[in-house]
Amino acid sequence: MGFIRILIELSLICMNPPRMSCLLAVWLAVVLSGIQAVDRSNFKTCIQSSFCKRMRDVVPGHSPYRALLETLELSNTRLTLQLINDNNKVRLLLELYRLQGNMTRLKINELKPLRPRFEVPDVLIADPPTEPLSLVSQDEGGVVLSLGADARHLVVSARPFRLDIVEGPHVLLSVNSRGLLAFEHQRPRKDTGLPYLNNNYTDLSGIGQLTYSVCLYPCLWCDKEEDQADMWEETFKSHTDSKPNGPTAISMDFSLPGVEHVYGIPEHAENLRLKTTDGHDPYRLYNLDVFQYELYNPMALYGSVPVLLSHSTQRTMGIFWLNAAETWVDISSKAAENTDSVQAPSKVAQTDVRWISESGIIDVFIMLGPKPTDVFAQYASLTGTQSFPPLFALGYHQCRWNYKDQEDVRSVDQGFDDHDIPYDFIWLDIEHADGKRYFTWDPAHFSQPREMLQGLVDKRRKMVAIVDPHIKVDSGYRVHKEIRSKNLYVKNKDGGDYEGWCWPGTSGYPDFTNPEMRSWWASMFAYDQYEGSMENLYIWNDMNEPSVFNGPEVTMHKDALHGSWEHRDIHNLYGLYVVRREGQRRKSLGLDPIIEVIPSSLSLCCGTGAVWTGDNAAEWSHLKISIPMCLSLGLVGISFCGADVGGFFKSPSSELLVRWYQTGAYQPFFRAHAHLDTPRREPWLFGPENTALIREAVRQRYALLPYWYLLFYKAHGTGQPVMRPLWVEYPEDVTTFTIDDEYLLGRDLLVHPVTDEGSKEVTVYLPGTGGVSVKLYYYHYLYSQFFSSIPVFQRGGSIIPRKNRIRRSSSCMEKDPYTLYVALSPQGTAEGELYIDDGHTFNYEQKKQFVHRRFIFADSTLSSSNISPDSQFSTASWVERVLILGAHKPSSVTLKTSGGSVASLEFDFDEATSVLTVHKPGVNAGADWTLLFQW
Ligand SMILES: *[C@@H]1O[C@H](CO)[C@@H](O)[C@H](O)[C@H]1NC(C)=O
Numbered sequence: 001m002g003f004i005r006i007l008i009e010l011s012l013i014c015m016n017p018p019r020m021s022c023l024l025a026v027w028l029a030v031v032l033s034g035i036q037a038v039d040r041s042n043f044k045t046c047i048q049s050s051f052c053k054r055m056r057d058v059v060p061g062h063s064p065y066r067a068l069l070e071t072l073e074l075s076n077t078r079l080t081l082q083l084i085n086d087n088n089k090v091r092l093l094l095e096l097y098r099l100q101g102n103m104t105r106l107k108i109n110e111l112k113p114l115r116p117r118f119e120v121p122d123v124l125i126a127d128p129p130t131e132p133l134s135l136v137s138q139d140e141g142g143v144v145l146s147l148g149a150d151a152r153h154l155v156v157s158a159r160p161f162r163l164d165i166v167e168g169p170h171v172l173l174s175v176n177s178r179g180l181l182a183f184e185h186q187r188p189r190k191d192t193g194l195p196y197l198n199n200n201y202t203d204l205s206g207i208g209q210l211t212y213s214v215c216l217y218p219c220l221w222c223d224k225e226e227d228q229a230d231m232w233e234e235t236f237k238s239h240t241d242s243k244p245n246g247p248t249a250i251s252m253d254f255s256l257p258g259v260e261h262v263y264g265i266p267e268h269a270e271n272l273r274l275k276t277t278d279g280h281d282p283y284r285l286y287n288l289d290v291f292q293y294e295l296y297n298p299m300a301l302y303g304s305v306p307v308l309l310s311h312s313t314q315r316t317m318g319i320f321w322l323n324a325a326e327t328w329v330d331i332s333s334k335a336a337e338n339t340d341s342v343q344a345p346s347k348v349a350q351t352d353v354r355w356i357s358e359s360g361i362i363d364v365f366i367m368l369g370p371k372p373t374d375v376f377a378q379y380a381s382l383t384g385t386q387s388f389p390p391l392f393a394l395g396y397h398q399c400r401w402n403y404k405d406q407e408d409v410r411s412v413d414q415g416f417d418d419h420d421i422p423y424d425f426i427w428l429d430i431e432h433a434d435g436k437r438y439f440t441w442d443p444a445h446f447s448q449p450r451e452m453l454q455g456l457v458d459k460r461r462k463m464v465a466i467v468d469p470h471i472k473v474d475s476g477y478r479v480h481k482e483i484r485s486k487n488l489y490v491k492n493k494d495g496g497d498y499e500g501w502c503w504p505g506t507s508g509y510p511d512f513t514n515p516e517m518r519s520w521w522a523s524m525f526a527y528d529q530y531e532g533s534m535e536n537l538y539i540w541n542d543m544n545e546p547s548v549f550n551g552p553e554v555t556m557h558k559d560a561l562h563g564s565w566e567h568r569d570i571h572n573l574y575g576l577y578v579v580r581r582e583g584q585r586r587k588s589l590g591l592d593p594i595i596e597v598i599p600s601s602l603s604l605c606c607g608t609g610a611v612w613t614g615d616n617a618a619e620w621s622h623l624k625i626s627i628p629m630c631l632s633l634g635l636v637g638i639s640f641c642g643a644d645v646g647g648f649f650k651s652p653s654s655e656l657l658v659r660w661y662q663t664g665a666y667q668p669f670f671r672a673h674a675h676l677d678t679p680r681r682e683p684w685l686f687g688p689e690n691t692a693l694i695r696e697a698v699r700q701r702y703a704l705l706p707y708w709y710l711l712f713y714k715a716h717g718t719g720q721p722v723m724r725p726l727w728v729e730y731p732e733d734v735t736t737f738t739i740d741d742e743y744l745l746g747r748d749l750l751v752h753p754v755t756d757e758g759s760k761e762v763t764v765y766l767p768g769t770g771g772v773s774v775k776l777y778y779y780h781y782l783y784s785q786f787f788s789s790i791p792v793f794q795r796g797g798s799i800i801p802r803k804n805r806i807r808r809s810s811s812c813m814e815k816d817p818y819t820l821y822v823a824l825s826p827q828g829t830a831e832g833e834l835y836i837d838d839g840h841t842f843n844y845e846q847k848k849q850f851v852h853r854r855f856i857f858a859d860s861t862l863s864s865s866n867i868s869p870d871s872q873f874s875t876a877s878w879v880e881r882v883l884i885l886g887a888h889k890p891s892s893v894t895l896k897t898s899g900g901s902v903a904s905l906e907f908d909f910d911e912a913t914s915v916l917t918v919h920k921p922g923v924n925a926g927a928d929w930t931l932l933f934q935w
Pocket residue numbers: 101102149150369370374
């Protein structure tokens with residue numbers, strides 16, 4: 001949750017000592033300033049980030065790096081080789097691994113670093129399994145290694161150093177082919193001499209003892225590489241970064257012959273397909289709490305996932321740059337010259353990518369696909385999959401900064417019943433706590449939290465309360481006292497507790513990189529620790545970039561310390577650690593105390609709860625961009641994404657609000673949220689017609705919950721995204737490569753939100769049909785015609801289960817019957833699945849307590865069979881209706897059950913829509929059965 005810049009700065013003036021008149025002036029200033037777009041000058045451009053500038057100044061084509069082939073060592077699974085920078089004689093160590101599942105890992109570190117460099121822990125789920133790497137040939141020019149199948153090879157060229165991954169005659173990807181590898185070795189500081197006057201420092205050249213003050217050996221880099229400005233200290237606005245370790249940046253280029261489309265590296269407010277950055281800033285990855293972000297630009301936002309995907313009709317690939325420091329990514333495209341070693345076409349498209357990070361090592365995973373599903377599986381095998389949310393988390397969430405008090409909560413909750421709109425969660429923002437002391441309740445407005453929560457329990461609904469990771473410095477606040485006494489706060493560069501200004505005022509920042517901190521934090525969520533909590537209280541967290549209102553770029557100083565590591569090294573990991581609770585699992589209600597985690601700041605990967613796209617605004621453009629922002633996250637393993645419905649800042653028109661509900665109902669995380677200063681906007685405040693439209697949108701969501709749950713079960717199991725770009729399912733249809741105003745849910749639903757004001761029709765691209773465009777009036781399951789909805793198509797050939805009896809929350813619908821929507825393909829076939837479990841515990845995993853069915857329609861027979869015979873779960877739900885879309889009229893429909901009984905069923909046929917409705921099969925949703933159609 002962002003902040004208004006002017007407030008930040010004035011608040012600082014007011015802090016010491018706080019004066020009421022000053023605080024009033026602050027709020028006045030906020031009101032007067034209104035809400036403006038981001039003040040870009042608060043955030044660095046590449047030129048203002050000295051390492052980015054230095055790395056970007058490296059010119060292509062002059063790589064000083066050479067592979068020292070005589071140092072090559074090859075074990076069964078690993079190749080090591082020294083690289084030397086001929087300008088300064090500093091040596092690097094290259095490690096290469098062939099990983100299972102068509103992946104190659106490449107690591108480069110200093111051969112003899114002055115001090116260890118940071119290697120990102122806790123992101124890979126395991127040491128990736130390797131496969132044998134064997135030498136095919138070697139000469140003075142380089143070596144060729146086999147990557148196994150498909151004549152795939154890794155070619156290491158020595159002078160200059162370069163890597164090519166080739167398959168047969170084709171180069172799939174090249175490393176350092178443009179010569180942009182740069183690796184700033186650690187060095188003593190020259191101007192003060194402090195680090196080295198009294199020290200031997202390590203033999204950087206690999207040649208022998210070398211003391212800096214007396215250069216025994218021609219000390220090339222001492223002479224040639226003068227310290228540049230900002231290498232040892234850097235100032236941005238009023239903040240100075242002390243940079244005690246000096247320059248440590250790294251950079252590497254990757255070339256992708258034949259590739260014109262690249263995606264990923266969220267989070268940016270950007271189209272799905274990434275743009276070239278020639279003449280602009282690179283895409284920046286540095287978790288920041290940006291107030292009112294601008295659209296279509298490469299500025300950093302709340303989270304960072306350093307994974308880039310490339311796609312062409314031939315192949316999908318991925319590059320995973322495992323680094324947690326500030327990172328910039330350049331993308332350029334050009335016609336290639338002789339990239340393909342054999343065929344040598346001169347005008348093949350090519351995309352070049354350059355990664356730049358401030359510290360750490362080069363550690364890259366190259367995922368070779370070849371299909372989109374392969375790349376998703378490959379990335380999932382490294383970092384894990386989307387966590388499997390409880391079913392009710394897929395319902396609708398009502399949030400606002402802030403619901404004022406218990407009575408407010410009660411009346412909003414009642415409003416949903418009065419207007420017959422389902423919802424599962426009501427959320428409380430920072431005002432609910434006592435002076436923003438998280439884990440407490442404001443005594444004036446939320447004095448009876450259990451009573452409030454019990455009111456929701458009675459309606460089978462739930463609450464989410466916020467717990468942010470900045471802790472009010474207040475000796476009377478238990479959380480602060482304990483963290484301080486356990487010495488678990490992040491430290492400033494001088495070793496004291498780091499303090500910054502955030503919502504509660506002066507705040508400490510727990511060092512979540514420390515496992516002791518994480519397990520203590522996890523213990524705070526137990527019912528007896530978190531006072532007033534109950535089994536239907538869940539939490540969200542925000543501000544875990546971390547947001548520091550008076551810090552550089554509204555975040556933590558880079559020279560703050562997490563144990564022996566600088567914040568510089570771990571910045572993009574901090575948010576991930578905040579949500580990682582040792583010994584606590586998220587899906588459960590029954591097994592552990594509480595709690596679903598909903599972070600805003602996603603970092604690097606994996607396994608998170610829901611995320612939202614940050615502080616958007618009530619504007620049509622922000623509705624539109626919610627689609628590519630969530631698609632980009634889905635591509636890199638974060639499926640549970642949504643945008644604040646209605647827009648966080650400003651006030652939506654009723655048309656925008658309705659369109660946003662209609663869109664949000666078809667995005668994975670469906671939550672309305674609004675800024676403190678905005679007028680109230682519960683769904684019934686915009687007149688009965690709009691209330692009816694919103695009701696219909698939310699009800700469509702609830703009807704489809706069985707399908708959503710199935711998609712998340714699969715995303716969790718296989719890493720395939722829930723919300724998918726069209727090209728993922730139609731990888732050879734070039735038209736789809738740039739589409740980001742429509743998308744697929746799973747394989748079977750195509751959604752085209754309406755994101756323009758006053759739209760009377762939209763044009764929908766239907767892939768797989770050779771690109772038919774249809775007008776707005778065909779939508780929603782083809783047969784129903786609501787101008788008031790958005791176009792949603794079910795793929796011909798699919799079967800989708802729905803629950804059409806909508807109740808006040810998903811929990812109330814648990815035992816309700818299913819309706820199957822069978823959309824026939826032109827060949828008259830269809831296929832689909834159904835997944836059922838208890839909706840919230842881990843018993844599906846630990847005890848195999850679930851139902852997983854496959855439905856197949858073929859040869860005039862619809863059958864239900866068990867996909868997972870060793871599972872068992874008894875569901876009370878049954879099949880109440882089957883709709884066959886695109887059918888003709890049968891003469892009879894007969895049901896056969898597994899017990900051998902045979903019954904003739906009633907049906908209706910609608911000529912106008914070609915929809916056949918079969919009534920009351922009445923079979924249990926977990927049973928085997930067949931329906932036979934006589935035409
Ligand atoms: C690896 O690539 C080959 C084609 O080159 C493909 O057939 C195979 O399915 C891929 N394996 C995985 C695990 O992605």
